[in-house]
Amino acid sequence: MKGHIRERSPGKWAVVLDLRDPETGKRRRKWHTFTGTKREAQKECARLITTLQGGDYVEPAKETLAQYFERWLEHIRSQVSPRSHERYTEIARKNLAPLLGSVVLTKLRPEQISAAYGKALLSGRRDGKGGLAPRTVHHMHRILRQALGQAVKWRILVRNPADAVDPPKVERLKMRALDAAESAALFAHFRPTRVFIPVVLGTMCGLRRGEVTALRWRSVDWKTGHIEIVESTEQTRKGTRSKETKSGRGRRVALPSFALEELRAHHIRQAEELLKLGVRAASDGYVYTQADGSPVQPNSLTHEFTRILAQATHLPRVRFHDLRHSHATQMLASGIHPKIAQERLGHSSIAITLDLYSHVLPGMQEDAAAKVDAALRAAIGKTAG
Template identity: 80%
Template sequence: MKGHIRERSPGKWAIILDLRDPETGKRKRKWHTFAGTKREAQKECARLITAIGGGDYVEPAKETVAAFLDRWLEHVRTLISPRSHERYAELARKNIVPLLGNAVLTSLRPEQISAAYAKALVSGRRDGTGGLAPRSVHHMHRILRQALGQAVKWRVLARNPADAVDPPKVERIKMRALDANETATLLAHFRQTRMFVPVLLGVLCGLRRGEVTAMRWRAVDFATGHLAIVESTEQTKAGIRTKDTKSGRSRRVALPSLAVEELRRHRARQAEELLKLGVRLTDDDHVFAQADGRPVQPNSLTHEFTRILALSKTLPRVRFHDLRHSHATQMLANGVHPKIAQERLGHSSIAITLDLYSHVLPGMQEDAAAKVDAALRAAIDRSAG
């Protein structure tokens, strides 16, 4: 098996591979187009010869990155949630395709991807007002790398060019957690609104937005004081759908006595409200619902929370999801074991909990060191006595 290169124009090369047809034994040639220096073209020629000998050779094709991404998006449609698929499609078609869509897939090189990321950071916004945030470009990289990884599995590509590209560094978003005093003020501010119960479940139980909007009264066990978190709601362009929780597992959350008392009062008020409409409240009704008992959309919850919070002149402007962070931070700061925090929050592993709330751990370590020190000193004193 042989191969050689031929210069077509400055910086443009033809790589010609001499092969034998395994069925007929006749000689045939395969042509590859390459852009780069002569040395790089020679290396690419050698790589292709090695790939053919090792059975890893991929036939050159004219499919563009844009066409392949469409094919890949259709492939993953049944493998991910509808909301995730919408996000994947948006990133692929509105961010990646304008930069790389016309490139031939089999000719895509790491330097092209790096250049596309650099351009996105400077002028990637679709409205033409500037560049994308590093986090957005990082999401682009994650999607492109996943798609090209599938191309390798399908033997469309010999290797994934995105593996050789480093996405921009993303600084972790600083979470804003409310302290106990701020939490009390928050609850007082929302008490006379329909958003009081969602806020209560956020700061006292750490529930996610979708878990709040999905919860039905059958999930509330007043006898034992527990919540059963078994499902969540997701808002897509097609409407609202019920799905499993984020971790894929259900969990039981112990209710503080304050939450039990408020939920009892809320259920009684809701029953009276529905009765005026000629409807009897059942365990199948949603805990957080509209006046006529219909469920609330997750996006509507967020908008209403933001609107009511803005009426306060003293409370910090936090997101609804920050109530969950506040619950976690207050638990850990008060000595609750991280494993218990993980179970209440519904994280799939304790590593996620420790990673997200590592900023709370230094104070916990100091407290632990002080307790160990006190216990050991007491033992030493008893031994000396």
């Protein structure tokens, strides 16, 4: 197997590889364009010959990154949720393609990717009103890296150029957790509304928005005071669909007595409300519904929560998801073991719980140190006596 270089213009080289067609035995040539010094071109020629001999050679192609995105998006359609696929498609087509889509995939370089990120931060908004947030550019990098990683698996690329690029630093979103007094005030404000039960489930049980809208009465165990979280709802452009929980497995959550009492009262009110409409309540009905018993979309719950909260000047402005954070923070601050918090929240591992709520742990460590100290001092006192 041989190869040589030809100078096309100053700094521009053609790397020519001589090889045999495995089927016909006829001689073929593969041409690669290279920019650099003669010595660098010779090294590139030697590298390509080595990849040919090792079976890692990738033939040059003229497919652009924008064209490749379409193939890749179709490939991953069955591997991610519809909502995730919508997000991937939006970022690939509307954020990445305008910046890098015209580049031939096999010629994409790390410096081009880095420059594209810089441009996105400076002037990447589609409405022309400035740059994108670092978090958005970080999502762009994650999707581009994943797409190019597949190109390596398909042997279109030898290596992933996005691996050599560092995305912008993203500050972690600050969580706003309500204390017990604020939670009580929140309950009082929402009690006259239909969103009261979702607020209770979020604050006292740590349910996610999609888990609230997917909860059915058959999942409520009145005898033991538990609810089974077995599914969630996801809203896409095509409508709302049921899916498994975020961790991929169900969980059993014990209801505080207050939440159990409110659920019982809500169950009765809902049955009476439906009876007036000529509808009989069913065990597979949803806990949180519209007036006619039909399910509520996750986005509608968020919008209604935000609208009602805005009417209270004495309450902090929080997201519905912050109710979940409030539940976790109050549990850990009360000395509940993080493993129990993980199980109630439905995190896939305790490491996620500890990482998200590490700000609560210093106080817990001080409390633990004080308890150990008190126990040892008591034991020492008895020994001395």
